[in-house]
Amino acid sequence: MTEFSFNQATAKYWPLVDVVKGCAAAGVRHVGLWREPVAEYGLERSVALVQDAGLSVSSLCRGGFFGAPDWLDDNRRxxxxxxxxxxxxxxxxxxxxFDRPLADARARVASGLGALAPHALDLGVTLAVEPMHxxxxxxxxxxxxxxxxxALCEPFPPEAVGITLDTYHVWWxxxxxxxxxxxxxxxxxxQLADWVIPLPADVLVGRGLPGAGHVDFAPLVDAVLATGxxxxxEVEVFNAELWERPGExxxxxxxxxxxxxxxD
Amino acid sequence: MTEFSFNQATAKYWPLVDVVKGCAAAGVRHVGLWREPVAEYGLERSVALVQDAGLSVSSLCRGGFFGAPDWLDDNRRxxxxxxxxxxxxxxxxxxxxFDRPLADARARVASGLGALAPHALDLGVTLAVEPMHxxxxxxxxxxxxxxxxxALCEPFPPEAVGITLDTYHVWWxxxxxxxxxxxxxxxxxxQLADWVIPLPADVLVGRGLPGAGHVDFAPLVDAVLATGxxxxxEVEVFNAELWERPGExxxxxxxxxxxxxxxD
Structure with missing residues (x-):
């Protein structure tokens, strides 16, 4: 049976140490982490923090941005x-x-995955391409x-290149x-998040907790679980109003x- | 050779009579019209207005909204x-x-098209399904x-049910x-419109004139023209800032x- 994981972006302003303590106290066994708060707390300290709390890290966000100048080194890190x-x-x-025609930009992603796949395989970490809205x-x-x-995954073994599926991005x-x-x-x-309208300006931080919006979750969840x-x-919700509330x-x-x- | 048509929604606050005069004066031969301004000016008067100006009406917006209570009568009108x-x-x-699961809502569109197709064929007007972003x-x-x-068109002859293709909605x-x-x-x-970011709140009125944004027009235009x-x-741009300017x-x-x- 699959279990809940709390993606820390859902409580953007809750310090990592409190996220970990809060999850452990609530009986949550898994967290999704982001690179920036991990770097701020320190990678080694973060590793110790989650291990000491008995948590597993279900995913790390985020790599990608293949058009950025330092994409290769940054993704390897x-x-x-x-x-x-x-x-x-x-x-x-x-x-x-990144100022390129769409077809070129998509080809750049494919070659970026190719450049990273060997390192991913060496480490046992899957590059999880997230189709975004x-x-x-x-x-x-x-x-x-x-x-x-x-289509981007196809040339690579599933251990190297896979998918992050987020209901917010694919429900439609x-x-x-x-x-x-x-x-x-x-x-x-x-990952789970709900589609709520009206969208806010810039549209990034107007997602809803599951059940708050228009996504029909059951068919999506059933389909994913049926794959084994x-x-x-994870629940990962970017919502400016939610973020203002206390982490607990x-x-x-x-x-x-x-x-x-x-x-269940 | 295909010609330009000015969709009046690009100048939302320009009165219909001025749109028609302005287009005629500028040598534009085609306009895309909307039901509300046509109703406001009067249907028969609008028909006379565009005929007297020597304009053709390239499309009328809009039907659809199949979940609305009066959808059948309204679409027939x-x-x-x-x-x-x-x-x-x-x-x-x-x-x-309209509070239905996605699959149901899509099935409702299919049955709505079936209900309207005979009347469309009788009149010689194509129901032009617009895939929207x-x-x-x-x-x-x-x-x-x-x-x-x-897929929705498939059961019907092309004269009855076709497509409105707008670059804004499909470029991605x-x-x-x-x-x-x-x-x-x-x-x-x-129809042509460009994708500009950041999107405004509610995302409806933040489109750009062709060339102002991120759409790669040439492959789309070439593909459409290659079909014959x-x-x-039409250029149809919903943009709150553009709308504030004089129609001319x-x-x-x-x-x-x-x-x-x-x-050309």
Missing amino acids: ALDEAAALGAPALVLVCGGL PMFCADRSVVSTLAGAL DERVLELIPLAGPRIASF YDRPI EILRDTIAAYRSVIH | ALDEAAALGAPALVLVCGGL PMFCADRSVVSTLAGAL DERVLELIPLAGPRIASF YDRPI EILRDTIAAYRSVIH
């Missing part, structure tokens, strides 16, 4: 950090156009659908329920939201 | 209005979820891709260039934007 934390997957936000295509990820992500896709079974073991990370997915399921409250409501859509 | 105006296509914004899936259109729109789609040739004569209306599309190409200036800049991406 991100893989190293994921390995140190014991995270099985490095979530990849693959980057937007098409409204982010210009500025955050030119990988917009599960079909597009699967006519093909997603047909493609999840084909993705099968490629799904390295599964048995890793933790966010965690409590996130657990309740998870339970409202995942029935 | 919209078809009648399109026929009166001589518009070959009624643009369909197919409606969001997935960020509108919950509230404006559950038809999110050209593939989804083509990995499959769109492969599907445009298959859409072929289904493309009843082709020979109707006017908007028209002038829209023509220039069109010429920047469509090369």
Whole structure:
């Protein structure tokens, strides 16, 4: 049976040490971490922190941004950090156009994965390409659908290159329920967030806790579980109002939201 | 050779009578009209206005919203209005979820098209399903891709049910260039707008004139023209700042934007 994981981005301003303590106190066994707060606390200290609390790290966010000047070194470091934390997957936000035509930008992602795959295999960390909602295509990820992500994975073994599937990004896709079974073991990370409207300006931080919006979770969850997915399921919600609340409250409501859509 | 059409939504606050005069004065031969300003001016008067000015109406916006209570009567009226105006296509914004799961909402669109297709055939007006950007899936259109729109068209002859293809909505789609040739004569209306970021709150009115943003127009335009599309190409831009300007200036800049991406 799959278990809940708390992605720390859901409580953006809760310090890492408090996230870990709060999760342990609430009986949560898994956390999704982000590189910036881990770097701020220190990588080695973070590793010790989560180990001492008995937590596993379900994923590390984020690598990608293949058009950025230092993409290769930065992604190699991100893989190293994921390995140190014991995270099985490095979530990849693959980057937007960076002033290139769309086809070129997508080809750049493919070659970037090729450059990183050997290091990922060496470390035992999967590069987990996250198809992102098409409204982010210009500025955050030119990988917009599960079909597009699967095409990028195809040349590589599933241990090297897989998928992060986030309900927020794919719920609208006519093909997603047909493609999840084909993705099968490629799904390295599964995240939940809900689609709420109206969208805020810049559209990044207007997501909802599961159940608060328009996503029909049951078919997506059933499809992913039917592939044999048995890793933790993260809730990862970017929401400016939620972030203003105390971390303990966010965690409590996130657990309740998870339970409202995942029935053991 | 295809010609420019000015969709009046690009100058939302320019009165219909001034749109028509302005287009005629600028040598523009085609306009895309909307039902609300036509109703405000009066349908018969609008018909006379565009005929007297020697303009053709390239499309009428909009039908659709199949979850709305009066959808059947309202769409029949919209078809009648399109026929009166001589518009070959009624643009369909197919409606969001209306509190139904996504699969149900999409099935509702299919049955709605079936209910309207005979009347469309009788009148010689094509129901032109517009795939809209997935960020509108919950509230404006559950038809999110050209593939989804083509699947809806499939049971009907192209004269009855076709496609409105708007670059703003489909530019990000990995499959769109492969599907445009298959859409072929289904493309009843082709509209241009550009993707500009950051998106404004509610994301409806942040589009750009062609060339102002991130859309790679040439492959899309070439693909549509290669199908034999020979109707006017509309520019339709929802932009709150643009709307504040005088209509003549908007028209002038829209023509220039069109010429920047469509090369005769």
